[in-house]
Amino acid sequence: xxxxxxxxxxxxxxxxxxxxxxxxxxxxxxxxxxxxxxxxxxxxxxxxxxxxxxxxxxxxxxxxxxxxxxxxxxxxxxxxxxxxxxxxxxxxxxxxxxxxxxxxxxxxxxx
Amino acid sequence: xxxxxxxxxxxxxxxxxxxxxxxxxxxxxxxxxxxxxxxxxxxxxxxxxxxxxxxxxxxxxxxxxxxxxxxxxxxxxxxxxxxxxxxxxxxxxxxxxxxxxxxxxxxxxxxxxxxxxxxxxxxxxxxxxxxxxxxxxxxxxxxxxxxxxxxxxxxxxxxxxxxxxxxxxxxxxxxxxxxxxxxxxxxxxxxxxxxxxxxxxxxxxxxxxxxxxxxxxxxxxxxxxxxxxxxxxxxxxxxxxxxxxxxxxxxxxxxxxxxxxxxxxxxxxxxxxxxxxxxxxxxxxxxxxxxxxxxxxxxxxxxxxxxxxxxxxxxxxxxxxxxxxxxxxxxxxxxxxxxxxxxxxxxxxxxxxxxxxxxxxxxxxxxxxxxxxxxxxxxxxxxxxxxxxxxxxxxxxxxxxxxxxxxxxxxxxxxxxxxxxxxxxxxxxxxxxxxxxxxxxxxxxxxxxxxxxxxxxxxxxxxxxxxxxxxxxxxxxxxxxxxxxxxxxxxxxxxxxxxxxxxxxxxxxxxxxxxxxxxxxxxxxxxxxxxxxxxxxxxxxxxxxxxxxxxxxxxxxxxxxxxxxxxxxxxxxxxxxxxxxxxxxxxxxxxxxxxxxxxxxxxxxxxxxxxxxxxxxxxxxxxxxxxxxxxxxxxxxxxxxxxxxxxxxxxxxxxxxxxxxxxxxxxxxxxxxxxxxxxxxxxxxxxxxxxxxxxxxxxxxxxxxxxxxxxxxxxxxxxxxxxxxxxxxxxxxxxxxxxxxxxxxxxxxxxxxxxxxxxxxxxxxxxxxxxxxxxxxxxxxxxxxxxxxxxxxxxxxxxxxxxxxxxxxxxxxxxxxxxxxxxxxxxxxxxxx
Numbered sequence: 001x002x003x004x005x006x007x008x009x010x011x012x013x014x015x016x017x018x019x020x021x022x023x024x025x026x027x028x029x030x031x032x033x034x035x036x037x038x039x040x041x042x043x044x045x046x047x048x049x050x051x052x053x054x055x056x057x058x059x060x061x062x063x064x065x066x067x068x069x070x071x072x073x074x075x076x077x078x079x080x081x082x083x084x085x086x087x088x089x090x091x092x093x094x095x096x097x098x099x100x101x102x103x104x105x106x107x108x109x110x111x
Numbered sequence: 112x113x114x115x116x117x118x119x120x121x122x123x124x125x126x127x128x129x130x131x132x133x134x135x136x137x138x139x140x141x142x143x144x145x146x147x148x149x150x151x152x153x154x155x156x157x158x159x160x161x162x163x164x165x166x167x168x169x170x171x172x173x174x175x176x177x178x179x180x181x182x183x184x185x186x187x188x189x190x191x192x193x194x195x196x197x198x199x200x201x202x203x204x205x206x207x208x209x210x211x212x213x214x215x216x217x218x219x220x221x222x223x224x225x226x227x228x229x230x231x232x233x234x235x236x237x238x239x240x241x242x243x244x245x246x247x248x249x250x251x252x253x254x255x256x257x258x259x260x261x262x263x264x265x266x267x268x269x270x271x272x273x274x275x276x277x278x279x280x281x282x283x284x285x286x287x288x289x290x291x292x293x294x295x296x297x298x299x300x301x302x303x304x305x306x307x308x309x310x311x312x313x314x315x316x317x318x319x320x321x322x323x324x325x326x327x328x329x330x331x332x333x334x335x336x337x338x339x340x341x342x343x344x345x346x347x348x349x350x351x352x353x354x355x356x357x358x359x360x361x362x363x364x365x366x367x368x369x370x371x372x373x374x375x376x377x378x379x380x381x382x383x384x385x386x387x388x389x390x391x392x393x394x395x396x397x398x399x400x401x402x403x404x405x406x407x408x409x410x411x412x413x414x415x416x417x418x419x420x421x422x423x424x425x426x427x428x429x430x431x432x433x434x435x436x437x438x439x440x441x442x443x444x445x446x447x448x449x450x451x452x453x454x455x456x457x458x459x460x461x462x463x464x465x466x467x468x469x470x471x472x473x474x475x476x477x478x479x480x481x482x483x484x485x486x487x488x489x490x491x492x493x494x495x496x497x498x499x500x501x502x503x504x505x506x507x508x509x510x511x512x513x514x515x516x517x518x519x520x521x522x523x524x525x526x527x528x529x530x531x532x533x534x535x536x537x538x539x540x541x542x543x544x545x546x547x548x549x550x551x552x553x554x555x556x557x558x559x560x561x562x563x564x565x566x567x568x569x570x571x572x573x574x575x576x577x578x579x580x581x582x583x584x585x586x587x588x589x590x591x592x593x594x595x596x597x598x599x600x601x602x603x604x605x606x607x608x609x610x611x612x613x614x615x616x617x618x619x620x621x622x623x624x625x626x627x628x629x630x631x632x633x634x635x636x637x638x639x640x641x642x643x644x645x646x647x648x649x650x651x652x653x654x655x656x657x658x659x660x661x662x663x664x665x666x667x668x669x670x671x672x673x674x675x676x677x678x679x680x681x682x683x684x685x686x687x688x689x690x691x692x693x694x695x696x697x698x699x700x701x702x703x704x705x706x707x708x709x710x711x712x713x714x715x716x717x718x719x720x721x722x723x724x725x726x727x728x729x730x731x732x733x734x735x736x737x738x739x740x741x742x743x744x745x746x747x748x749x750x751x752x753x754x755x756x757x758x759x760x761x762x763x764x765x766x767x768x769x770x771x772x773x774x775x776x777x778x779x780x781x782x783x784x785x786x787x788x789x790x791x792x793x794x795x796x797x798x799x800x801x802x803x804x805x806x807x808x809x810x811x812x813x814x815x816x817x818x819x820x821x822x823x824x825x826x827x828x829x830x831x832x833x834x835x836x837x838x839x840x841x842x843x844x845x846x847x848x849x850x851x852x853x854x855x856x857x858x859x860x861x862x863x864x865x866x867x868x869x870x871x872x873x874x875x876x877x878x879x880x881x882x883x884x885x886x887x888x889x890x891x892x893x894x895x896x897x898x899x900x901x902x903x904x905x906x907x908x909x910x911x912x913x914x915x916x917x918x919x920x921x922x923x924x925x926x927x928x929x930x931x932x933x934x935x936x937x938x939x940x941x942x943x944x
Contacts, residue, residue: 055300055318062303062316082295088448089297090314 021057030060048078120207126154182430184233188742226260244332253403256343269716323402346375422462438541549766578907609903638751659756762807
């Protein structure tokens with residue numbers, strides 16, 4: 001899977017170009033997120049190109065969230081309606097910030 | 112009639128021809144019989160769908176409160192004739208098709224039944240949908256779009272054989288797929304605790320996804336003004352998911368996963384003998400419940416912003432405990448997906464849900480192991496445990512120190528070797544209303560089934576005696592009798608069945624009775640032909656048609672009637688002839704894994720074979736087991752019955768609805784004081800029904816005291832001894848190698864838990880009265896007419912009115928007001944505030 005990585009100020013913006021994050025790409029996704037989460041930067045995960053994410057994909061995000069927590073956290077942005085529902089289903093909206101777009105997310109990370 | 116869907120014969124004929132070419136791609140003359148049925152159905156469907164859209168617009172425009180009826184079963188039967196009759200287009204269609212050389216009745220009779228149910232519970236749901244649409248209630252059914260309905264039954268060597276019922280394998284015009292409204296249903300996985308939240312904390316991860324694709328079956332109300340829908344969900348794998356695997360080349364894996372997902376809506380009630388079967392059943396229940404709840408909430412939010420108003424705009428009725436997970440699912444959706452707090456979500460849930468209990472049989476009360484729920488629905492188990500925790504606190508505060516009561520009322524029963532979730536308790540705690548389905552049943556729910564709950568919340572319990580839709584079960588299945596009623600009373604009874612009371616004076620009118628008897632005889636001739644073709648038993652239409660047609664179950668006591676028939680046969684062999692010849696007709700399906708019920712079918716067929724072969728008996732009695740009992744067969748058997756056997760052990764049948772259908776069509780009831788039989792007796796009058804046997808109280812006392820001793824009865828009553836001893840030899844088993852000695856042993860040594868021997872002498876004596884009365888056709892007909900006249904109470908319209916008034920709080924159409932046209936406002940009766 002391709003993940004576009006853009007440093008913006010002190011934030012790494014990660015944008016997966018993968019319409020479907022499921023068990024077939026979850027391991028790769030988990031490793032990629034894990035590597036970036038271990039860096040000393042805050043993470044912004046831009047899901048605008050993702051149409052569906054299953055629970056293994058969510059699991060990878062949870063793992064990245066835990067690791068990134070030490071460095072200022074991880075913010076999700078631009079999820080589709082379906083993806084947002086899946087975050088809510090797993091109650092991940094309770095522990096992660098979810099912004100509607102990159103600007104809102106960057107603003108959240110700067111505070 | 113709406114100008115967009117003209118209903119004159121010519122327009123109907125043209126529409127049929129148009130669909131022959133445009134939908135089926137053939138000229139009319141080249142169509143097979145099945146394709147002709149399809150062309151007529153498509154032409155009818157287009158007339159229905161316009162009305163369905165108009166109905167939906169009306170509900171949205173008026174912001175009407177909706178009723179969602181959640182049921183694992185909907186025994187809909189055939190659709191074409193019922194839809195045409197309710198549209199008021201039956202006669203027009205007959206005329207239009209006659210021009211094409213087609214007999215519409217024959218064509219409609221070739222339609223496959225939608226047998227998405229086992230018996231009474233599913234048929235009740237279907238009757239309620241009809242009544243809601245006819246009363247202008249925005250009522251929607253929610254269920255499963257089973258690929259295979261209830262099995263088709265054939266009889267082979269006297270044994271039941273089952274064949275799959277692929278009712279829609281060749282397509283059906285009656286389902287409108289709504290792929291764009293599919294919902295995602297998560298299941299399995301685990302709760303992962305990321306932070307230090309409380310008992311409801313953690314995150315549901317590792318789930319699989321099922322996709323629920325809705326299919327709408329239109330439900331046409333009487334007069335065609337209101338067309339609601341039954342929304343049935345098919346389980347599908349996510350298409351994208353399969354494509355992803357497919358693209359990687361693992362086609363077989365893609366197919367396996369797809370099939371596994373689609374198994375969920377494959378078969379009605381899979382055998383639940385092993386853990387895998389039980390899990391599939393649980394997934395089925397959750398699947399359709401989750402689909403329904405998601406759909407209901409989404410539809411509500413289309414026109415409303417605040418979920419706090421949900422109970423004012425939606426009533427959800429749980430038909431038995433199969434959809435009881437709605438309590439947890441609605442809580443989950445409100446809390447997890449819409450961010451409400453516990454108290455707000457609980458208030459909405461309990462004010463929206465209502466629960467109908469259907470059984471007093473302890474073994475039929477659903478329980479799921481907590482371990483299974485944890486594996487399949489971990490988040491829901493968390494919620495259920497929290498509901499139970501809070502409820503336990505409430506019980507403790509109300510009844511301090513009464514630990515035994517707390518344990519009895521617990522939702523999660525921790526008294527056994529593994530914790531079990533009692534679904535009835537969950538449904539009661541999560542609902543604002545709990546109703547039984549007949550007066551006696553509702554009393555027994557309160558006094559015997561869940562007395563602790565009744566003690567805590569007496570106001571929550573109520574009775575709603577079942578009813579049947581007279582549009583299918585009189586006007587549709589017995590059109591000649593319906594026409595006779597029209598002649599006598601006018602047609603208003605079709606809108607208000609209580610008007611049948613006006614028929615009472617006709618019971619004393621000899622010429623009316625003649626007409627009544629003539630119609631009954633014609634119905635019996637028609638059934639005799641079916642019996643000869645399917646059961647291969649010739650029966651005389653002049654004989655007394657004594658019918659027991661219902662699911663085969665020990666508590667319903669087909670065995671009691673069978674042993675009674677054996678008694679009559681032995682009497683004949685002893686030279687004592689009955690007052691009239693009799694045809695004893697049985698029909699019904701046994702659950703494939705129910706050994707005793709299957710044996711009873713074999714026993715009945717063995718009796719039939721012996722009598723058929725015995726020239727001393729066959730002029731006086733015939734016995735037939737009519738195979739493959741289903742809605743469309745019931746529509747033939749019920750109008751032809753003289754005597755309706757409703758002989759369950761008192762206290763065990765919740766209500767019954769077959770009893771109502773038979774009496775409505777002029778059969779006299781031979782019944783125990785059980786279920787709705789009691790109310791039928793009260794309505795038709797004690798002198799117009801044959802009541803016999805132990806009462807529910809007497810049965811309960813025997814059970815409590817252990818005072819019932821069937822062997823003593825055997826020794827004291829010569830008739831019983833003679834009947835049971837006849838099972839010792841090979842009278843009924845010669846040649847087949849199957850012996851029925853086990854029946855005698857089970858009755859005498861197994862305690863006879865259904866009190867068959869206790870009631871058999873009374874059945875025999877009462878049947879003698881039946882025979883003597885039948886020997887006088889006009890005396891019989893007088894009582895039969897009075898039965899028809901006094902069955903108005905048992906219309907499902909009355910039942911739905913009561914639900915609407917007491918539980919759902921929705922207005923219903925005022926039948927006293929003149930019927931309006933499609934564009935007029937409806938006169939509604941508001942429920943009391």
